[in-house]
Amino acid sequence: MDIKPIEPGAIELLDMYYYMRLGRAIEERLELEYKGGKLPSAIYLGRGQEAIEVGAAYALEQGDVLAPTHRDMISQLPRGLTAKEVFTNHYARANSLTRGKGEANYQGDLKRGLFATVSMLPDFYPVATGAALAFKLRGEKRVAMPLCGEGATSRGDFHESLNIASVLNLPVVFVVINNGFAYSTPPFKEMKLSDVAERAHAYAIPGVVVDGNNIIECYLEVKKAVERARDGGGPTLLEAKTLRMRGHAGHDAAKYVSKELIREWAQKDPIDRFEKHLTNQGLLDEAGIKDMTGRVTQEVAEALKFAEESPYPEGQEAVTDVYRE
Amino acid sequence: MSTANKPKETSYIEAISQALWEELERDGNVFMLGEDIGYYGGAFKVTEGFLDKFGPERIIEMPIAEEGFIGMAIGAALMGMRPIVEVQYADFISCGWDQIVNVAAKMHYRTRDAVPVVIRGPSGGGLRAGPFHSQSPEGWFAHVPGLKVIVPGTVHDAKGLLKAAIRDDNPVLYFEHKYLYRRIKEVLPEEEYVCHIGAAKVQREGSDLTIVTYGAMVQTALQAAEKAQAGGVSVEVVDLRTVFPIDKDTVLNSVAKTSKAIMLYEDTRTLGIGAEVAAIIAEEGFEHLDGPIIRVSAPDAPVPFSPPLEDFFIPQVDDVIAAIDRLSAY
Structure with missing residues (x-):
């Protein structure tokens, strides 16, 4: 089946640009607050991954489900996650999506097709595969998309998920964001393969490698896989190559990453590249970039203020909602 | 009464099959996942005939990938x-531990989403099946908030509690x-019934001593109670049925009546379900007690294979009688 997705139009492109910028602005502010000792939460930043985060999520339709990891807050923005929700959750407030029960980016909302991640990865590979099974059993044309890093592809449930999704021909798009480091461990210490996508061959499904810093390529390739899955063509394993531009978490200065490597990937910054592309297309100019900076800066400032002014949960809430009554 | 009119007795395994069959018929959202459950009808034949009736979309055979399909x-x-x-075998649930404990158990707490999933399997020893086909995993999971854990000890409850489990969110x-x-085997009610999760049941009334137990040990307790009766000791048998949540009231009411309590469980001794119930009685029923709370359980060892070893390992009627004699001295 040869699926050629429609190239995104101006509205879509500028929409994606907004989410990338918003994601980066939120993370920059979180980093600032974390370093200032104001955050009760750890932070897990996806800086440098904005192209695949937004491109993959943007390729989904309403009704599809996305299972991000703790590093994929930015992927949730096109699905409707707001800056206020990001900050209230990091600030552990009563009005956050997890009501103070889940840290950092561990929020979710099934109404928007967003699973709330856990720390064990890739736990949502099987879970999303099960969601896809539900869609198939009910004859719904919906697609499930779990995300994980290259590190989690060493685990058994990664392979179990790909295998079962292949055997049952389920509508899943498995996205691996290969960001160069699993905490401090580089891929060559974890696998002999140079491309994670090669793992797809073992399960007789397509394996695709994309430039994880090129949002248009990310979007188009993911869209192809999503539409193939939706049309009954089965699962795809898609690997986006990028670099995690920060440590594993806020406390980690990532001294194990060479300065040369950071410099090399800074040259390939996904937002800079996209801005150049949009400018060349005549969709963006200096004034437009400045406007966007103003827009996201204001949104983040309002969200931070809202979170800081929001109340904490009462202590006794610790024992509510353990069970569904 | 002629044999033809005798009400039909149902076995424990048939009760389980009936519960599954009836719930699959009742609710189109119910379906099954597992190894060899389709054409083969399951390792113990619980789902024999299910594939023909419900088809491969509802009786879904899985590769050996417990963590994946859980x-x-x-x-x-x-x-x-x-x-x-x-x-x-219930032993293999350990392969899906992470999914159960980290994803399922904590989901509603964080997002208020229902996770209506039932994970069932054959547990316990006595079949000379060795360390990997005989374990009692209920204690592992009863310690995890967010999960409910059921271990039925009678045919009636095997059916009624499984239906309740399937309907639970x-x-x-x-x-x-x-x-x-x-x-x-038991004659089951002809009309449909569903048991309540979290309710213990007094399986035999008595006045001198309470045995709190569950699972296959309910049968052991009833046999011991019968034997003790001949010796003049009246034993009450409380079947927990649900090991989490624990029905404290039924346990404490019984102890208030008898003033003596034995915890009987097939799981290993330390931190087992009986240890927890003993703590509840010590904490909330202390003033009723006339003697120590005694645990009769498996020792802290893997379940062994050889018959003499396994018979030593699993609590026997005589072990219970010895505990009854010991406690009766108080």
Whole structure:
């Protein structure tokens, strides 16, 4: 089946640009607050991954489900996650999506097709595969998309998920964001393969490698896989190559990453590249970039203020909602 | 009464099959995942005939990938289905530990989403099946908030509690005791019934001493109670039925009546379900006690294979009688 997705139009492109910028602005502010000792939460930043985060999520339709990891807050923005929700959750407030029960980016909302991640990865590979099974059993044309890093592809449930999704021909798009480091461990210490996508061959499904810093390529390739899955063509394993531009978490200065490597990937910054592309297309100019900076800066400032002014949960809430009554 | 008119007796394993069959018929969102549950009818034949009746879309055979398909069941449950996972032996549930404990158990707490999944499998010893086909995993999971854990000890409860588990909106682990599968039979009510999760049951009334137990040990306790009766000791048998949540009231009411309590459980001794119930009695029923709370359980060892070893390991009627004699001295 040869699926050629429609190239995104101006509205879509500028929409994606907004989410990338918003994601980066939120993370920059979180980093600032974390370093200032104001955050009760750890932070897990996806800086440098904005192209695949937004491109993959943007390729989904309403009704599809996305299972991000703790590093994929930015992927949730096109699905409707707001800056206020990001900050209230990091600030552990009563009005956050997890009501103070889940840290950092561990929020979710099934109404928007967003699973709330856990720390064990890739736990949502099987879970999303099960969601896809539900869609198939009910004859719904919906697609499930779990995300994980290259590190989690060493685990058994990664392979179990790909295998079962292949055997049952389920509508899943498995996205691996290969960001160069699993905490401090580089891929060559974890696998002999140079491309994670090669793992797809073992399960007789397509394996695709994309430039994880090129949002248009990310979007188009993911869209192809999503539409193939939706049309009954089965699962795809898609690997986006990028670099995690920060440590594993806020406390980690990532001294194990060479300065040369950071410099090399800074040259390939996904937002800079996209801005150049949009400018060349005549969709963006200096004034437009400045406007966007103003827009996201204001949104983040309002969200931070809202979170800081929001109340904490009462202590006794610790024992509510353990069970569904 | 002629044999033809005698009401039909149902075995423990038939009760389980009936509950599954009736719930699959009742609710189109119910489906099953597991190894060899289709054409082969399951390792213990619980799902014999199910594939023909319900088809491969509802009786879904899985490769050997417990963590994978337990996780899938959780995902399908989050999408509004009501999956039932059969783990071929309850021992193999350990392969899906992470999904159960980290994803299923903590989901509603964080997001208020229902996770209506049932994971069931044959547990317990007595069949000379060795360390990997005989374990009692209920204690592992009863310690995890967010899960409900059921271990039925009678034919009636095997059916009624499984139906309750399937209709519950929380993740429920249901450990059926394989020693009981074809050994106990009962005439079940003709009309439909569903048991209440979290309610213990007094299986035999008595006045001198309480045995708190569950699972296959209910039968051991009843036999010991019968024997003790001949010696003039009146034993009450409380069947927990649900090991989490524990029905404290039924336990404490019984102890208030008898003033003496034995905890009888097939799981290993330390931190077992009986240890927890003993703590509840010590904390909330102290003033009723006339003697120590005694645990009769398996020792802290893996379940052994050789018959003399396994018979030593699993609490026997005589072990219970010895405990009754000891406690009766107070």
